[in-house]
Amino acid sequence: MKVLQGIGASPGIAIGRLFFFMGAIHPVDRQLIEDPPAEIERFEVARQASIDSLHQIYERALEEIGPKDSAIFQIHAMLLDDLDYVASVTQIIQEEHVNAEYAVYQTAMRLFDVFSSIDDDYMRQRGADVLDISKRLLRTLTGAKEQNLDEVNGQVIIAADDLMPSETIRLDQSKALAFVTREGSRHSHTAILARTMGIPAVVGLEDAFDCLADRVEVIVDGMTGEVCVEPDAETLERYIARRGQYLAACKRLAKLRDQPSITKDGMRVEITANVGSIGDVEIAVKNGAEGIGLFRSEGLYLGRNEVPTEGEQFVIYREALERMPGKRVIIRTLDLGADKRAPCLGLLREDNPAMGSRAIRYCLSHPALFCTQLRALLRASVYGHLALLIPMVTSLEEVHRTKALIEEIKRDLDNEGIPYANNYEFGVMIETPAAAMISDRLAQEVDFFSVGTNDLTQYTLATDRTNRSLSALYSPRHPAVLGLVRMAVENGRRHGVWTGVCGESATDPDLIPVFLSMGVAELSVAPPAILDVREKVRALDLTKARLDGRTKGF
Template sequence: MKGIGASPGIAIGKVLVKKDPEIKIEKKSIENVDAEIKRLEEARKVSKEQINKLYEHTLKNIGEKEAKIFEAHSMILDDPEFFGQVEQKIKSEEVNAEFALNEVTNNFVQIFESMDNEYMKERAADIKDVSSRVIKQLLGIETTDLSRLEEEVIIIAEDLTPSDTAQMDKEKVLGFVTEIGGKTAHSAIMARTLEIPAVVGVEGITTSVKNGDILIFDGEEGNVIVNPEEKVIEEYKNKKEEYEKFRERLAELKGAKSETKDGFEVELVANIGTPKDVDGVIRNDGEGVGLYRTEFLYMDRDDLPTEDEQFEAYKEVAERLEGKPVVIRTLDIGGDKDLPYLELPEEMNPFLGYRAIRLCLDRTDIFKTQLRALLRASAYGNIKIMFPMISSIEELRQAKAILEEVKEELRSENVKFNEEIEVGMMIEIPAAAIMSDVFAKEVDFFSIGTNDLLQYTTAVDRGNRQISYLYNQFHPALLRLVKQVIDNGHKAGIWVGMCGEVAGDPKLIPILIGMGLDEFSMSPISILKARWIINNLSREEMKEMAEKVINLPTAEEVKKFIEENIKIEF
């Protein structure tokens, strides 16, 4: 069976199928409305206690970002509008609490799921999770407790909620496989944070296995094998052992240079979303931060973050990295990232619409607040400012002019900041890549955002499953644009980095070395493996490979050429 590799590692073990008991909700007439509402309140109270425990456990054992999921769940339990409608239904229709709650939940979920917005669709999943918890309390249904497992198991489920993954006993859960989900699902993110192997999107897995079956899966490749023969088990045991030894060897690279055999040195830095993520950067010996996604400061809240809130977050990251570079991207909201409290307009094509720098240049009040916080924080470390979604030289000049206005304001207030702060831009729109020779004269650096650059270059919505096969990072058009941007940046004397998924792809890292990329920004867990690859390459040899690759006509031929001609033994 085949799925999507969501968290690396090899798992071999017994299956535990997590199937919650079927919940049958019957409509019943009640006589004592007050008693029914009291029963609902008791179920909410117990659910709140459970969620608070999950929040504390997650905060202590996983991280602040992951714990925020349960803050959101707690807020739903306290939502007077949501539960007010449930109580009103109990009173007006004289029905049982679980029926009323299920009806109101279905209405809310239908509204959220119909929205053309990923953030709001995720809120629908949160409402379902919370409602299910309360309904189980009302019906007295007990579910599989993943925090109290008696033996080591591989969890199989249709899906896993944030509650499920947060309470997993890391010592007993060898990994998990789900029928639905993608790499960006809550459960996948949690798995990577906990460093538990995981595969998602394996159709039919819950009906193909039963408790006690033996399962093997590869969390990187997405391969799943049910009840394998003994020789296959031995083969994967050897692979698992090799993988663990490889991780140990990678740990020995901490403190080593990120350079090729012939002395070409690059920077291996990390993509982060919150100050808490710096722990992973330090643990994996990152040489700085190549992309700090500031939008997470603005999400999961009811209003804009203040200047001081932002200043403290940026300052914390800069200080903890002790002079290492921290590239901070200005607000990139829009597309698949929405802020309900900003009441952004509904758009036919949000990825091509009012987002990122376009929003900031329109809402200069929001933009200036962020720039003030960034400049103030620059006095405490090596912060660099990066503008996203630039498509024209006019936008870049306007953004730089606003930055200069803010600098002048701070000077007049005698507020310290780094007067020599570097200012760069993302190259994620084909227009910017094509005009990169012009842009290079007006910035200190480029960072290539391959996720959007590929999407816009090939006209493929990367979230559309029907055409996902067309979204291929080996596409020669993407590689040609990357080469063009690097060459144009170097001709103008600026450094060029990359913060898209391609930067951490083991197969494409050698080609990027050959192209002369200066900085690779990726998830912290990928840094040491990337260093291993780079240490085993020759820059001169990779230059030849890169030239050959960009002249191939198809993505499949590019991938095949790399696999056949660039061998790195792990």
């Protein structure tokens, strides 16, 4: 037996035999051709067929996993229309008189090398996307069929160098027990899709992947990142027991779906969901969310050639509100920039994008875009309990300018006879040290605070949250971060403003009692984490937790 260590990308334990999915891009023979224009035309036909195929995959994915996670297929279709990509393939065919397959392969590997050399996770992922679209093109040009699990009897564990998003979504989920890959990270598209689909996954095995063989029995632990190859009887028995415990825990947590989130000493806290699509809202409902604590509206903009219209946005916001009757739905206004880029907005590259034109800064400098979203939100407000959330606030002026735009839109809606609700809530995110430091004044302008601990930690500690080499320095438990959170909570409470936490630390078992002891009224987490956090809250006695907190240094 061998135990391989990778990255746990999607929770769960799977036991089964490997099925090698040979999806990697392979070298292509260089063949001389006599008619470059005809070969370029053959490339163009294949390129358009590939784009059409991606549009079909997108429509299927839209139904299965929602708009946020399916947007990658729109991005891939756009990459096949990229002028640099098309020009490179065309130029190689024209100048070297070679076959289209070879030109596509050379272009793919050149661009992949360029993207892979950039020390940025987002840009490295673009390299994987280039390989994905190139593989699709090569299959179309050669007439090769896409691999699938149709001929597999029973369920298997998929092994691949790396599963591209289009390959992942097309796999027969009823036959896929788990994913195991050589490449990849927790933040790759495939990892995200695996979590959305509820399939255990271990990625990033690197050289250890070579220890795997087709049809060999393995155990995949998506929580620890371990892959046990040809497990002995004792190990198999241990993991069967662990899988049973995991499933029993899931079943136990399911009983808390409709239970209140109240500590043993009587403090009530709302446990809500962070979502990015209507599909996520449905998952939140199934997991007993007490509302939506963060609806990331930028998901509507990602992977699009055109900005979503007011009507399109209105339909999404209304549906989110209608699916949460009587419960608060906090919709964050557009938060694009930094590592989140939307082709439809034409965002400029910046040397330091995390501190550049993003979120409320971008919106206020593009008032027409911002007002379109605000109109859609106000129109949808009559269908439920809406709360508007403004991201990346650093000054009172940003709040005043946003409120002025809202009042102007209200006057326009009144003149047009379009209804809107006046009982919506208006809040700001506390995710910069500046916002925390002026929270006493901000509290006089808003109804609630939402603490984004991910960015607050990054900006407070001057530590890039995406830089793996600095991961040891990135800690939401740092006294400086917790001091700023406490400052915001206390300033809010003095003015009757409630505070929620929507960063990843809202699931930290050590920080949950700290936040509640401060007076945090809401914890917003990923939908699958709702019941686990509820169980932790219900087991708390805050009197004891305060004492424990002193000994832990919180």
